[in-house]
Amino acid sequence: MSWPLHGSNPQYIYQFLQLPKQEKIIDFSVNINPFGPPPVIRKKWPEWHAAIADYPDPYGKDLVGMVVEKEQLPSSSILLGNGGAELIALVARFFAGKRVLLIQPTFSEYERMCHAYGCEMTNFTLTEGDWRLSVAEVEPLLKTHDVMFLCNPNNPTGILYSEAELINLIKACEKHQCYLVVDEAFYDFVEKPVTIAPRCETHPHLMVIRSLTKMYAIAGLRLGYMLADTRVIEQLKGYQAHWNMNALALLAGQECLKAHEYVTYTKNDITTERNRVTGELSKMGYIISDSEVNFYLLRIQNEMTSYHFFVFY
Ligand SMILES: Cc1ncc(COP(=O)(O)O)c(C=O)c1O
Known part of the structure; x- marks a missing residue:
């Protein structure tokens, strides 16, 4: 094994x-919300039993309507997915056989799915410490790649790239006709969230991935969405299986998007706890990434191996 x-x-x-x-x-x-799903999900669950006998709405119209409101983008720029994972797989298929730029360290699914679709991959590894991304350093690579993946905030460091950095990056990507996929699966854990999503209307090379499984702790239901130019959305939709979204996920998603107080409560608590825990770990000598979310990257010091860390702590 x-x-x-x-x-x-x-x-x-x-x-x-x-x-x-x-x-x-x-x-x-x-790295999902430790408080579990919003309480309204448990309350409504018995009511939703009737929904499983029928096929779900293949367009997820009601949920898409709510995403339109939230993101202020047209429905033609929105694609629901069976979790962010499905959307990553669709993107990889979109770029099958093409040249992909990965900013490491990052979420392993980009590499795994792009490999499955025969992409040629380049890893640009950030420097340990502040893990910052310099657009000037990356730009020459955009000329020779078809797509770049960026996770913001990044998994596993929890580092958040600013709106100004993202705007510079998408401008450089447009200049070199290189697509930019920004995975914002954890964006709603950040105290003051940063998103590049509104630029989808004006930047045809931008694709933004969101997950609802993290903040709303519905990983078992599977739900996410993508925001991008209409033509990109149309093509990705064509790769999806009909009824890819199950009825319970569609119903739960609508309740999640109304749970504003729950999001605020979670964010406040996570920020307090992260500051407390990372403060204590730093005092113990561990090196911790400057995360803005509900996880961080921890560097083990001295003689300790990760095996010892996992087994004895
Ligand atoms: C950065 C990132 N993106 C996307 C996903 C996929 O999330 P899901 O498929 O549960 O929506 C994950 C899961 O861990 C993740 O860490």
Whole structure:
């Protein structure tokens, strides 16, 4: 058995490390909202039973309508997905066989899916420490690549790139006819969120991915959406299976997008806890990335290996 590809499903980590499964665990391998789904989901759940007998709305019209309101973009610029993961797979298919630029370290699915679609990949690795991205350094690479993936805030560092940095980047991408995919799966955990989404209307090379599974803790339901130019959305839609969105996810998504107080409560708590925990870990000698979200990258010091870290802490 090999090391699991992703977090969550902790039974596979226990199996890999040949450790007995514990009764009570806190799963640090997953970065979803620790408060669970908004309470309204549990309340409404019994009512939704009737929805599973019929095929779901293949257009997810009601939910798309809410996304239109939220993002102030036309419905033709919106594509619902079975989690951000489905949208990443669709993007990889869109760029099948093309040249892809990945800004590392980052979420492993970009590489895995682009590899599955025969893309040629270049890794541009950020410098450990502040993990900043210099548009001037990346720009020469945009000339020779068809698409660049950027995760903002980035998984695993939690580093947030500013609106000004993103605008510079999309301008450079447009200049060189290189697409820019910005994965904003964690954008709503940031105290003052930064998004490049409104630029989708004016920048045909921009694609923005959002996930609802993180903030609203509905990873088991699967829900996300993409914002992009109408022509891009049309093409990606053509790759999707009919009824890719299940009825429960569509109903839950509508409630999630109304749960503003829950988002504020979560963000406030996460910010306080992150500051407390990273402060304590820094005092213990660990090097922590300057995260703005609900996870951070931790550098183990001295003789300790990650095996020791996982097993003894
Ligand atoms: C950066 C990033 N994007 C997208 C996803 C996929 O999220 P989901 O498919 O659950 O919406 C993840 C999951 O961990 C992620 O970390």
